[in-house]
Amino acid sequence: MRSVPNYHHPYFIFFILILFLAFFVSANTFSATESLTISSNKTIISPSQIFELGFFNIATSSRWYLGIWYKIIPIRIYVWVANRDNPLFSSNGTLKISNNNLVIFDQSDRPVWSTNITGGDVRSPVVAELLDNGNVLLRDSNNRLLWQSFDFPTDTLLEEMKLGWDHKNGFNRILRSWKTTEDPSSGDFSTKLETSEFPEFYICNRESIRYRSGPWNGIGFSSVAGTNQVGYIVYNFTASKEEVTYSYRINKPNIYSILSLNSAGFLQRLTWMDAAQSWKQLWYTPKDLCDNYKVCGNYGYCDSNTIRNCNCIKGFKPMNEQAWDLRDGSAGCMRKTRLSCEGRDGFARLKRMKLPDTTSTIVDREIGLKVCKERCLKDCNCTAFANADIRNGGSGCVIWTGEILDTRAEGGQDLYVRLAAADLGDKRIKNEKMIGSSIGMSILLLISFIIFHFRKRKQKRSIAIQTPIVDQVRSQDSLMNEVVVSSRSYKSKENKTEYLDLPLIEWEALAMATNNFSKDNTLGQGGFGIVYKGRLLDGKVIAVKRLSKMSSQGTNEFMNEVRLIAKLQHINLVRLLGCCVDKGEKMLIYEFLENLSLDSHLFDKTRRSNLNWQKRFDIINGIARGLLYLHQDSRCRIIHRDLKASNVLLDKNMTPKISDFGMARIFGREETEANTRRVVGTYGYMSPEYAMDGIFSMKSDVFSFGVLLLEIISGKRNKGFYNSNRDLNLLSFVWRHWKEGKGLEIVDPINIDFSSSTLRTHEILRCIQIGLLCVQERAEDRPVMSSVMVMLGSETTAITQPKRPGFCIGRSPLEADSTSSTQRGDECTVNQITVSVIDAR
Template structure:
């Protein structure tokens, strides 16, 4: 009886043990696939320390199923390797990952058809596949432990820790990163990245078979053609070169959960895990728009700090001028002067006029250098002896690099890079030498003149200071005696209404001294009001003094208007009025000094235009808009400027805009929206049609002027630049014509044309056309305009035909003039006030 009980107990224990093993099988995740243990959608293959997981997954927006590897403990699945990239399963439940009879790792579908295989040629029947904590899936021969196949040798789009990209010239092996086609399609995309094994190793990204981006050569420490990453390479990669044709890059990430990924758009991204946000963030990315391969063509150099970003090397000029000016730089540049060796000149008289080299500092070196064993002092001579050698670089860690033929893919850096020596004709070197000599001589002579003049001026001031003060007082008294009492009393009465703490009164003598007796050398410009002089007060403050001319069309009304209006305004985009002066017949306004003068001095000057790259122009547009918003809505007074134009926009030392000249401005009441005048003042071309024709003005009048100004800033052309051409349209008409022909891109100033900013610039043109609508009701308010420019209002209405889009013929103008002479009783007069 006891024996029977014991036997029954043993059977019970065996059943319990079997049940426990069965449960354990499904409760503990495994890291290995064997012949008897395949992987399906129901099993989890997780590395021993739970770093990576292998399994079946569906990408976003698709039901297709793939086998992949991803980080195990990351909330959002981040796939770093895919097996069946080009052969998806229709659904995940139909797939099985097994060890086949021949020892290969194989993916079957529901019909047991092979979808994907490791295809290891020397695989053993007794094999198993293990997922390691590095993320590497390895196929091992169980009889001896040798690895027959591994996923690290067949990368997808991601480069993770300890992975290795190899380029082996002897075997032809080349491991590349290959992008996905799209975020929902892991199949092999257009872009690939890896080592380009030339004479000096470089990392390339290719678009198909064409280069898309490159790092520049490796100098033993860094890739010298990637400025932004030069200090951080050792955080994630190390390059090994055995000097026998095998080069490899190994991932050596110091931070956990870090990897590189080649996106479907051709961008290489470094992804870093943010523990706080529980997501991967982009630490950096390449290439930027400026870094794209060959953007500036042969002998062209890219510099993102200037506009346009492409320029020809010294001694070269655009090969196709029209294309270059339109923003298409791929045609590159060509030599201005042929090299001596190319002209076959061999006479002894030409020996002293041999070709030479120009030094270009901090450059990304061109593509395809040839390495030479020449030392630093021999590198130049080796290039000079070879007529086809166009440039050389000697870089510590690399040695002598030589280039033959065209130089492609160069870039100007702020720091780093290398000193590139370009071969040019002797005449080009002469120009440089002559320029340096002229500069040196000019500096020396100028310094001597300044010292002598300073000494003479000091002696004269010491000797005549007393006499000058007496002379100034006599002049002051003379002006005071000849003044018109009624005018002065009226001015003083008006000025008394302005609080002195808001607007100080300057005396004439102080301003005369500050401007050196209003000397011609201090004259900044001349406008309808009168001349403007630069001055310097005793405390060192620089000022601009606007002095009313006796012959000016403007008089007491405009002077007092500007004083009253601007004394009550304070805004960063409005010029600051420091005070005024009224003594005798003298009437002057004292402003803060703007070192860069007015916008038109930059915008329409061929030499200064290049300083207005797009970000500066956009800043100016937005600054003017903010100034107008303050005038129309946010100031203590509602102000209509009525004379907004490029010459009335002043620029400070950082080219920030400030609206000036409020002589024509009008104050509106809180419930007033429109006013009329019989005296139309302003500048034709900027006037709204209802104001120019009927004398009716409102906030929308300033909006019209702002629209004209916006189109001028984007195009770099004056609105009046079409005036001399009888058949041409105005700038507004020209823009409207291009808009209808879907050629509006040609309106953009070539100096700012850039793919990165294209949509932003086109949006500004769209807004400009909305501002210059013929009817005021169709124009947006300035607050709406700022929202449009900042994309707060995303949808823009289709513009209608602007005002003043056609220029009347000569006969029509004569007829109009005859009609005007016959209708002389019309009290409307047009007064054009030119720039000040």
């Protein structure tokens, strides 16, 4: 006869309890009916018992955190911390699922941390799950993902976790160090993936860059030593419309390796070694002086094998010889010989170099080095070029259009730096100079004859079209100041005759007015050339926009700007005084505006203090009025296509005036949108539909206005935004604060006292809301400028709630005929590549 167990026996009850606790502790899921408490030491464990989620404290600290660590490894290392900046100060904390969110409650049942899921009701039961890769997921009963910890990394990148920009969800995944080795709260150091056209990592100390990884070269980030020598790690880099991310996976079982940013600011690769029972550091960065950002300044490179570390690139010399001798190369180098920009320049090949900072670059992945070199020579702003991808012998083209900085020798790739012919040591160039000298005298008479004949023909032509010329002695001074006022015409590409009711000003007059285009008279420089301040002999002060001879803006774009501005008359648009097409030059003459451009005030630490809220509000209204005139009230509807802070000029009364119409397009009254293959403009101000599909309309200008409005309010640039550990750019920063009800926290604190007046506070919040309406992702959701003017001018007009902003994350591949009204490094569409690299064992 089988004996019946005694279910009330104390040993049996104890055995059942042990089994229940063991089952509960080892479970990898967590439902709304369960909770974790600090005092019970309960945890959630992944299915293969690799990772563990629970509460912990460090050493003798009284602060408690919810975190994840390796259960399978005896030496505990915390790879994720939920409430790192909101610790529990008692051992009575609880983790629960509340209102479809994971929430940590303190001893008083007050929430201190939450997954903060908003938007949409989740009526089905919610379950949290810890996976074997260390990711915590929050799902509903339909297996729909609601939240995951991988989207919010702390200081550690785990296998399959992505670092970088998620365009679909609108946030940037970064690593931020612990404050100290004993304090998990957010430290000063962060690692961010710069999602430019040629992406690379930065390690930042607060807002200043400490280290740059070098761009992704098809195999790895070029200056991160050791990343290409770990055979069991597969590196993945993706750049597309959806994301710009970096991740890795391990193709060998039972290997545990992490990438972490420690509290001292070092990014390191750690792998667990079973034999030694310890974490082994495979590599770390920055590792030496040469890894410090810009340690050798512009046009200098660092080499740890040389005595002085800092060296000048061939064709350059130290900017400060005395400091250089003292081993301080931070001032950088300068050219020995100025570039000619007339096709006679050449290139010095620098082998195995860390490529320069990629802020001002243009990338075309469809061409090779030969075509890349030709394009660089044709662009006067080009300073260097290289392959974009070093695999299979090299492919693609990257061109630098700004100063070369933060380069180092050792372990990179070939870089071709542009030099004047005299600095190349080329015998052919020397021979050409000798030949040129020998025949110079022979052609002098011929040149004199051509000049004389040209002037005679010009005089006859002027008489034939009855051009009124002041009858006076043509002394040198009077010739240089001569202004011929007439109605002139030119032939467009369509062979149509276009008439320009503008003064044509002689080249000599402009040369004299600008002191022969002296560097001291330079007001600024853009992608098409330099703007000079000048003074005519009658005392009138002017601004002269001199297009570079190698500029991508041809006669058609030039005459387009002349034709457009000649027809525009508005207080908030810059006034064109004349133009010059002479001696192979193309120049525009504008009214001189004493306070230069808006960006020179808004983003300058000293000048920005002069922009109180009233001045900023007046500038916002002025820009809006100018844009409304272009879209609605001018004789022809005009889409500007390049509205930005540097294209808004300020007169002596700080009245804003929209300038630079080289990329503008005329629309018919019935037209709503157009499409172009040539996406031009400035990264950070371009609407998503224009950047990605080439579709532009009045709504693309509205988007640019919205970006500009938010920049004016915050005093921060949309491009190159590093101020937040969760935001890629200013738009996501403002959007997050707006959703959290903290809109006033984005306002420039320097000179805006929004606490002193309720009306001003309301006015500022209203402007933020208008800005967010203008930058909504879908063009049809954005208001027209007439509605914007109504909203700006009325405190009682109801304003709808904005939807999610659009984010522009990349730039356009280089096109042979592409142009821009800014420096080329600012062009933008989306560059789509996906690369998976497997390192050799």
